Amino acid sequence: MTEYLLILVSAVFVNNIVMVKILGLCPFMGVSKKLEAAIGMGAATTFVLTLASGSSYLINHYLLGPELSYLTTLSFIVVIAGIVQFTEMVVQKTSPMLYQVLGIYLPLITTNCAVLGIPLLNVQAKHNFMESIFFGMGGALGFTMVLVLFAAMRERMEGADVPVIFKGSAIAMVTAGLMSLSFMGFSGLIK
Amino acid sequence: MLSALLVMAAIAGVLGAVLGFAAIKFHTEGNPLVDKIDAILPQTQCGQCGFPGCKPYATAIASGEVTINKCPPGGEEGIQKLADLLGVDPIPFGSDTQTKPKSVAIIDENTCIGCTLCIQACPVDAIVGAAKQMHTVIAAECTGCELCIAPCPVDCISMEVIEEKITNWKWKYPVYALTSIEPASTAGAAQ
Numbered sequence: 001m002t003e004y005l006l007i008l009v010s011a012v013f014v015n016n017i018v019m020v021k022i023l024g025l026c027p028f029m030g031v032s033k034k035l036e037a038a039i040g041m042g043a044a045t046t047f048v049l050t051l052a053s054g055s056s057y058l059i060n061h062y063l064l065g066p067e068l069s070y071l072t073t074l075s076f077i078v079v080i081a082g083i084v085q086f087t088e089m090v091v092q093k094t095s096p097m098l099y100q101v102l103g104i105y106l107p108l109i110t111t112n113c114a115v116l117g118i119p120l121l122n123v124q125a126k127h128n129f130m131e132s133i134f135f136g137m138g139g140a141l142g143f144t145m146v147l148v149l150f151a152a153m154r155e156r157m158e159g160a161d162v163p164v165i166f167k168g169s170a171i172a173m174v175t176a177g178l179m180s181l182s183f184m185g186f187s188g189l190i191k
Numbered sequence: 192m193l194s195a196l197l198v199m200a201a202i203a204g205v206l207g208a209v210l211g212f213a214a215i216k217f218h219t220e221g222n223p224l225v226d227k228i229d230a231i232l233p234q235t236q237c238g239q240c241g242f243p244g245c246k247p248y249a250t251a252i253a254s255g256e257v258t259i260n261k262c263p264p265g266g267e268e269g270i271q272k273l274a275d276l277l278g279v280d281p282i283p284f285g286s287d288t289q290t291k292p293k294s295v296a297i298i299d300e301n302t303c304i305g306c307t308l309c310i311q312a313c314p315v316d317a318i319v320g321a322a323k324q325m326h327t328v329i330a331a332e333c334t335g336c337e338l339c340i341a342p343c344p345v346d347c348i349s350m351e352v353i354e355e356k357i358t359n360w361k362w363k364y365p366v367y368a369l370t371s372i373e374p375a376s377t378a379g380a381a382q
Contacts, residue, residue, distance in 0.1 A: 034278070036278060037278065059202065063198050063201070063202070064198065067194075068194065068195055068198060070195075071195055071198065071199065074199070075198070075199065075202055078199075078202055078203065078206065079202065079206070082206035082209065082210060085210055086209060086210060086213050089210075089213045089214065089217045090213065090217055092217065092219055092223075093216075093217035093218075093219055094217075099223070
């Protein structure tokens with residue numbers, strides 16, 4: 001149990017997918033203008049990423065094996081796209097309210113490189129099934145946390161007295177860099 | 192080579208089957224978003240938005256063709272509700288849409304020839320009468336949409352503003368006009 005907890009903490013803080021691995025930057029910059037949207041995107045990504053890391057482990061372990069490892073990226077992309085599509089259909093039917101919140105962000109997840117990156121990192125780190133799922137969930141929770149924190153900051157920056165040339169994306173980029181620096185402080189938390 | 196093809200074909204086949212099954216199992220009739228927007232609109236069917244009724248306007252909002260500030264009967268409160276539902280910023284009424292004071296239609300009963308044209312035009316069935324009989328408006332049902340004025344061949348319908356009396360007065364919704372502040376004065380105000 002401790003090892004799963006360690007994987008979770010390490011994926012959320014120490015190896016944060018956005019701030020340390022620098023993956024999934026497009027939704028990080030794109031969907032962080034409003035807090036509600038950031039929470040919706042985080043929830044959708046968490047769901048898809050947890051499912052995707054589990055199923056991509058199964059595919060890599062049972063279908064591909066060592067001799068077909070060159071198919072990893074290709075098959076993962078196909079599976080992720082399928083899961084996202086399936087999720088969208090189920091959510092639309094079962095909970096129109098959630099579909100309303102996630103709406104446009106669900107299809108966007110297909111092209112989120114963090115969602116492909118985590119299954120590939122799982123393969124690299126030779127995680128087993130449960131470890132893969134926990135790593136996927138941790139990565140997604142870390143993504144959600146950073147996205148929500150960043151959205152909260154951007155909402156405050158809207159009203160801040162920023163020099164004209166730094167307004168908009170420029171100050172957001174600078175802030176993201178500073179956030180990334182501060183996440184470096186977590187390295188060494190888990191030996 | 193053959194095994195690679197087989198594996199990819201198997202993944203594609205399984206995903207295709209799952210998605211095809213989901214498309215039938217989780218099929219949703221219509222667009223739930225349109226119904227939600229339609230529920231917020233006041234259902235006066237007055238056509239002041241430029242559409243033939245509330246449902247067509249709701250459909251147009253859902254597909255993103257028009258802005259949410261075209262419904263005077265809904266008022267500022269309606270815009271606020273639509274903005275909350277769609278996750279966009281509320282926008283004030285444009286110069287082409289004006290909010291009118293609440294009013295009811297009055298039929299001049301001496302001039303009315305009983306042609307029933309206004310009865311057919313009324314979206315809320317607030318006009319009673321029969322062919323060659325004098326018509327009259329049920330003031331409590333009238334929404335003040337002015338649709339009955341145009342069809343009347345003898346121009347006997349007029350709009351009468353409902354005056355505020357002790358019996359119908361109620362607290363106004365708080366409306367705050369937002370104005371942009373110059374950056375320099377913001378910094379000064381923050382100190």
